[in-house]
Each structure stands twice: as C-alpha cells, then as structure tokens.
Amino acid sequence: MSTLLRILRFTRSLTPYYIGIMIAAAVVTAAGLAVPFITGRATDVIVSAVDSSVSGQETVADVAGEATRIVVLLAIALLAVSLVEAGIGNVGGYWGDVMSAKMRTILSTRYFEQLLALPQRYYDNELTGTIVARLNRSISEITNFMKTFSNMFVTLLLTTVSVLVISAWYYWPLAALLIIAYPLYLWLTTLTSRKWQRLEGEKNVHVDVASGRFAEVVGQMRVVKSFVRERSELDAFSRRFASTEQLTSRQSRHWHVMDAVRQGVLHLIFFVLYAIIFVRTVTGHFTPGEMVMLIQLMAMARQPVMSLSWVVDSAQRAIAGSKSYFEVMDLDPTRVDGGGARPVAPQAWRKPESEGAPDRPAVSFRDVHFGYDDGGDVLEGISFDVGPGERIAFVGESGGGKTTITNLLMGLYGVRSGRIEVVGAGDDLEALRRSVGVVFQEPNLFSGTIAENIAYGRPDATREEIEAVARRAAVDSFVERFPKGYDTVIGERGIKLSGGQKQRIAVARAMLKDAPILVLDEATSALDTKSERLVQAGLEDLMRGRTSLIIAHRLSTIAEVDRIVTLRDGRIDEIGTPAELAASGGIYAELLELQHSTAKADRKRLREFEVVG
Template identity: 35%
Template sequence: MVSVLRGNPAQSLSLVWRFISPYRWRVGAALLALLVTAGITLSMGQGIRLLVDQGFMTRSTELLNQSIGLFLLLTLGLAVGTFVRFYLVSWIGERVVADVRKAVFEHLIDLHPGFYEHNRGSEIQSRLTADTALLQSVVGSSLSMFLRSALMVIGGIVLLFVTNPRLTSIVVVSLPLVLAPILIFGRRVRRLSRLNQDRVADVGSYVAETLGQIKTVQAYNHQAQDRQRFSGTVEQAFDIARRHILQRAWLITLVIVLVLGAVAVMLRVGGMDVIEGRITHGELAAFVFYALVVGTSFGTISEVIGELQRAAGAAQRIAELLQARSEIVAPAPQVQALPGRVSGRLALDNVGFSYPSRPEHPVLKGLSLEIEAGETLALVGPSGAGKSTLFDLLLRFYDPQQGEIRIEGVPVRQLNLHELRRSFAIVAQTPALFFGSVADNIRYGRPEATDEQVEAAARMAHAHEFIQQMPEGYRTHLGEGGLGLSGGQRQRLAIARALLVDAPILLLDEATSALDAQSEHLIQQALPGLMQGRTTLVIAHRLSTVQSADRIAVLDQGQLVAVGTHRELIASNPLYARLASLQFNVEG
C-alpha cells in the first residue's frame, strides 16, 4: 500500500481540472456541442407534437411533409453536433491521461529511493496504468454522458412544465424518491470502488513479483503455494467487486422502477386528459417523449455516477502519488556549485546513518574518512558492515542523520543532485541493464555519445568481441535485465557504460565477486583502464583488487576500525587478517 497522504474529493476534482484546464478552449467547444445536441434532442419533443397534431390529426400531406422536414433537419443537426462532441471529448480524455501519466512518471523518477522501501513498484505501476485508464474512460466518455443527461433532465423538466404543469407535478413529486437512493448508494459505491481498486492493484503486484522471480519460484517448487496465495488475493478482489456491483445494480434498479413507475402514473392521468379533451394527442405524445427523456437520463446518471465515483477514487490514488515529496532536495537559497573539473577529493566527517525503515538499527556510526583525489580506496569488512550503504550516501540516495559528506570541500547537501551525481560512475555487483539495444545500455549515462565513442568504451572494457558475435552487434536488443547475457558480459557492459561517462569518481561494488575465473580475468584486465586518473572506491572481496589499492578501509558493524595498506593491516588488524585468511585465501 502506498504510504502517502490520503486524498479527498476536492483534491480529486482539483487534480482533474489541473490537467484539463490547458485545453479549456476544446472543453468549451465540447460543452457548446453538448448544449446544442441536448437542445436539439429536447426540440424533437415539439417536433413530435407538431407531427401528431398538424400531420397525423389534420390528415394534411403538406403539413406532414413540413413536420417530417423539420424532424430531418433536427436529426442532421444532432448528428453533426454529436460528431463534434464525441471527437472533442474523446480527444480531451486521451490527452489528459497522457499528460497525467507523464506528470506522475516525471514525479516518481525523482523521488528518493527511501520512498520505494515503503511502496511496491507493482502497485505504483497499477496506479500509473489502470487508474489512469479509468480516468480516460470517465473524462473521455462518462463525464460527457453525465453532463448531457443532467442537461436533459433539467431541460426535460422545464419543457414538461411548459407542456402540461399538472402532469409534471407527478414527475416532480417522484424526484426525491429517485435522488435519495442515488445519494445513499452512491456513497457506498465510492467506498467500495476505492477498495476494489486497491485489491486489483494487489493482484497486479503479486503477479509482477512472482513472475519476475519465476526461476526461484520453480527452483523451490513453490508453485502450489503461489497458486493458493494468488487465488486468495483474486478472491478478495472478486468479493469487493461483487459487493460493488451489487450496490450499483440496486441503484440502477431502484431508479428504473421509480422513474418508469412515475411515467406509468403520468400516462394514466394524461390518457384520461386526452379522452376528456383537456389536452391534444400531440401534447400527450410530446409529454411522454419528455418524460422518457427525463427517465432515461436519470437512468444514465445512476449508471454513470458509479463510474464517476470510481474515477474519483482513481484520481485520489493518482493525487497521492503526486503529493509524495522527495526527502532528498538541495536547499534552493544555499545551492553551491562544484568546480568545472572535479578532482575527486572526498571527505566523511562523523557520519551516522540508519535506514528510515529501520531507525533503531544504525548502519554507520561516527564514520570519518578522507579520500584524496586519484586515490584507490578498498572497503572491506563482513556482510552488513555498511560498505554498500556508504555508496548510497555518497550518491545521496539518503542523507545521514548525523555528520557530513563533502566533495571538493562542498557539503553534498548543498549541491544540486544532478551536479553531484554526474561526478560518479558506478559498477554494481549485479549491474542494471535495461530493455533496449546494447549501444543504448552503454550510452545510458551519456545519451549524446557517438557510435564511435560507444565502441571505444566497449573495446576498453573487453566487451567488443562478444558484442560483435551477437546477431545485430551493437544494435542487438537485450531482454529485460540483460536476459540472455552471462554475468561477465553484463559486468563488461557496465564497465563500458562507466568508461563512457568518464566521471572523476568511480564506485565499484564487488564487481567481480560472482564471476567465474575467465570472466574475472577479463574484468580485471578492463579495470585498470577504468580506474586510471580517477578516485576509486571499491568494495572488494578479491585479493588482487585489495593489493592494488592505495589504502584499505576496514569496516565492522558500521564503524571504521582500521585504515592502511594490505601488508600493514595483515600485521596490525585481527579482523582484516581473519578476512584475508577466509576471503582472500592467504595466511596472516
């Protein structure tokens, strides 16, 4: 469940208007077309009255032809007006949804990573797709139907009074009986709509999570448990949907019974008036027409109001995403700039940090460290010592609760995030590759790079050879997450990406720890070219990487316990000596 602020109906309307307002001229034209078509439809009642009284009852061919001609003219106007209304309203619906999706994505992509600790990406995806699709349906169709039906009800009642006030009183008396269930059931429909959308999001989330880890699911023969859990999730969604449908069905049924019941009573009274000569046949026909218009319009409103309630829930869920605020921002009045060429000098001063989801468990405690420009610093320590967390703080995915991190002497909190992060290139233990071509993935951090620059980076990373063997070379499309590539090939593409970015500070997160000997050999050949002339921080489990480092920092339980060369630490630090013995396969 997205742990952000809950919205309200006013916020939902405000959100919808925010995205509709740029197209107010088209909205105005659509409303004008809607008014014209509603007016023409209501005018047809008078056409029917003339057709009956002057065409049929007078037995005059000329008057009949005139009445038919007027009716055809109204029909043509109705057709043209409906075309204009349908096109404009549908265009607005599609345009608004496209704008909403862009705005939500542009907002989400800048939110700090801590936001995604509390919120499942699959549910956010559901909001970005299913909820916006519902908005499109409502803005592009249901809202227009609601407004048109409301106009028809108002105009129909006015013309009912004009045609026959006494009969109209029967219809008016029945209005509270119709409005009451709409209001009562509408409130229930809205609440159930929100629950229904949440449960549907749960279904989507479970599917994405399970299928995204399908190899693990099948390797552990977990299919039976997943089927059972998914079935339970689906049944919960179905139960909420059933209750939602039941409330809407009751709403529609009551409206039909009450409205058409009132029409039946009106027909009985009107029929007696015709028999006794108090009104003409045409007046009764027109009155019946208007009564049916009012009745069917109420029926449409009762159906559409459920969609509007669901749309209100969808708008609320989207508004919640847009209201989420990133905790990682640079104070605008105090933003500082880095020098044109960053040397790579870093400093950590008494840094203490706990993840927001686990505030009671500090990951780093009082960490102070100076890293000189061009220096290679290896970070070693047992799992959970805080090595990867240090990278997160350098990139400012999180802010430490105490202490300060500086680059070129400037506190990272005072820097523009884009300017800070352009100073870093990262090669992760499991590099992130994206759906797209090999070239697209290499130039991910530098989209403007030429094909020649991409190939040069790939050659330096010892990736050119295997890329050339792929079906379309650099244009070969990769599956999601680099599916089909070996671990070593993924790492070499990540190194090529880092080379192309040419950032002054390099972060290597156990880049060779999970590779076979041959892949590791190729990566080790590529790393010196990548590290040359750069400040490099490397989380290392390999002896070769550690021995080539200028200094080694030993972390344990979030604290810096020793700094020195490999030889110095072997002699002076028992923890490092033990790690060297176990992980590096050497004796202290």
C-alpha cells in the same frame, strides 16, 4: 466532487476540448429536443386531416394534399435534425477521444515525473508492479469517466431544464413531479454509492498487490522455477482475486438491491406522470399531438435520471481510482526522504589530521551517523578522506555498512548527523551524481540495444565514442558475434546476455560517463574466473586516474588499492595500506588468513565477508 475538480485543475490545458465537447453536446441535445415537437405537430396534422375528411368539411383530395405537404416537410425536418445529431455528435466524439488521449498523457507524465522526484526510501517500501498497476488502473478510470462525463454533462443539464420548463408550460404538476423525482433519485444513488466506494477501495488494494506480485514474479521467473514455487505463487495470486470476487458479490448485491428500490420509486412517479397526460388528453386538455410530444418528453426526462445512476457509478470508480493516484502525487519528496544532509562541495582545505591522509580530499566523511527510518544507527561516527586519484577499498562482514557508505556518497539517503564533502557536488543532487560513476554487482541494464545501454549516462555520445569504450571494456569481443552488432536488442535487464557480458557493458557505460569519482560495488563477485579477468581488466582501465571507492572481497582486487577501510558493526575498525593492515591482526588480516585456509569452518567464516554489506 472535490476530487473531480482537482482532476480538472490538473488538466486545465484541455479546457478548449471540454468547451468544444459541451457545445457539441448542447447542439445534439437541442436537436433531440426538437423531435417531440416535430412528431407532435405531425400527429396533430394527421388527426386533423382525418377528422376533416370524415366530417366532409373539405374534399378528401384537398385535405390529403395539404396534410401530405406539411408532413413531408416535417419528415424533412426530422431528417435534418437526425443529420445534425449524427454530424455534430461525431465531432464531439472525436474531440472526446483526443481529449482522453491528451489527459492520459498529462496524468501519466506527471505521475512519472513525481516518481522520478521521490527519494530512494519510497522505493524501498513499494513493489514495482504495484506502482505500475496503480498507474494503469487509476488513469484508465479517470480518463474514461472524464471523456463520457464531458459528453453527458451538458446533455443531462439541458435536457432536464428544458423538459421541466416545457412540462410546466403545459401543466405545472408534471414539472412538480419531475422536480421531486430528480433529487430523490440522486439521494438514493448517493446512499448506494457510499458503501460501494468503500468496497471498491478494498478491491483496489487486492488488485494492486496481486498485480505488483505478478510483475515481480514475471521478472524473477528463473528464481520461481528454480525453487519450484509456481504453485504457491499462483495460489497467493488466486487468493487475492478470490477476495475481489467476494467483495464484488457484496458490492453488487448492495448496488442492485438499492437500484431496485430506486427504479421502483422512479417507475411509480412516471406512472403518475403518464396517467396525468392520458387523462388530460381524454378530457380534451391536450391534443393528440401534445400528448405524443409530452410522452416523448417524459421519455427524455427519464433518460437523465437513469443516466445519473451511471454517472454517479462511474464517478465513484474515478474517485476511488484517483485516490491512489493522488496519494502518490501528494507525497512530499522531502518528507518521504526523512531529511538529513546530502554531500556538499568542500568548503575549504583542511590540514589532514591523520598520517597518510590526503592533503586535498576528493571525498570526505566527517563523523557520519546514519540509520534507516526509525531504526538504530547502521553507521556510527564514520570519518575518512579519499584523495584525488586514490583507490580505497572497504572490507567488512555482511551488514557492516559498506554499501550504505556508497549510497550516502551518491546522495540516495541523507545522514542523521555529520558531513560528507565531495568534489563536484553542487547545489543539487544532479551535479553530485554527474561526478560519480557506478558499477554495481548487478549490471542493471535496460531493454534496448547494446549501444543505448552503453550510452545511458551520455545519450549524446557518438557511435565512435561508444565503440571506443566498448573496446576498452572488452565488449567488442562478443558484440562482433551478433548479426546486428551494437544495435542488438538485449531484452529486459539484458536477459539475452551472460553475466560477464552484462557486466562488461556496465563497465563501458561507466567509462563513457567519464566521472572523476568511481564506485565499484562488488563489480566482479558474481562472475566466473574467465569473465572476471576480462571485466577486471576493464575496471583497471576505468580506475586509472580516478578517485575510486571499492567494495570487494577478492584479495586480487583489494591488494591493488592504496588504502583499506575495515568496518565492524557500522564503525571504522582500521584504516591503512594493505601491507599495514596485513600485519595488524584486524579484519583484513583475518580475511587474508581465511582466504588461504582450507578448513571448513574457515571457509564458512569467509563467506560472511563475501556478501555485500
């Protein structure tokens, strides 16, 4: 119940719809309750007319005429009641549909808002498909239940209370038996639902994992086919759903055994109710009309009890589904993040400590230590400065911490100790990230048009601005071949474009953002020679006048930087100009030597530098 109340609090803006739906349900219920009285009255009129005709108290014509007039009026009353039920019922149904759609919007938007607020660490441990499956399943079950429950709640309540009052008025043992039936049936239903809900939770885990893997496989279909993994992926997927079959079998067996017990108890109680009504009618305590009316009321009394089973069933599904939803909504972004300091704006100018360091750094790392979750430090004692407009490259073996440094610069993770200062960082991470442009090794484009992807960092950019940066990044050279030009839809992750074309769009996107600090994370490593030349030309234009931090292994890129930072096992090994480090005998000198070697062992060693760290 607390979960359902929480859903109501989450969607309190829908209160007018809830009230309207319940008022409509109340009117429909009242109209339905009038039917037994009308049919009971019609029965008494007909029986009385027949008895009078048989006894000869009045002429047949007079009796038939009066009875006909009354039953016609009663039939009109039944028609009016039916029209009210149909009209008001459909109004309530309309409000229910609108409410359901609005609830889905509210719950989905808040879920997405929470996901956007969660830090990168959350996504490091979650499958994208699982996140999406959780959204679809949870919200669908919640909205379906709330829509139906809002329609049924008043109906169940009014019908139950009305039947109890009317039954007690005519013969109190009838009401007493109903008072026993309702809580007994609810208690048996609660017993049934405990185990059902536990099994439903286990099923949801299997479905979420399978759905998550499904989305991942669809998104990486070329990899799956290239490694001939179709059968193994299908088998794993099938095993998950086979597990749900077994759980459903246990769940259904338990439910239906208990349901048979519940219905058996219910049928026994209603057998006694009907027997009482029949006997009291035969003994003259009830008229035929009252008997008909009471039998119809008992039928109406049975409906709330039977509906209660469905309500509890649906409620358990909604509760089980909402647990996954609220598990995400209850996450505290700060706790998930693990804490740690983010980059801040420089507080004061400091005289550089090392020769060649910039006077007024745009980026400063001061004795930074960092590690993932509970693991050891990935970075230890990292300290360096980058001056405004300076180009600095990071060189090191795979796992040396190069990409981790850029992740810390963008505030994706907090440091364990130390301090990072970035010109342009403000009171929040948005200010920091507006000051940093990024070109990743993977372009990471979105479905949509070429123009939309270029303008992703500046959605308010004009078409002229978009096309201007596209020319600078050599995007125009291939866009001209598309019939729709910049309005060409590129598909999910830019599937319709080549690697070089996607990377040129990524460069144009960073150009249009026009951030003063630029991060290039192996931006050309996956390209062929021709594409690399085109992208590199765009990068040279992009880096002009900007503070640039570059992760690269190609000598052509590294040789053009102002300084190089070499990393070894998460520590800085050397800092200097390309010329200085070429003669130092360190990592960069080794890289130069390996790059020019044709020995097989040297080429293998070189590949250790060519993977992003």
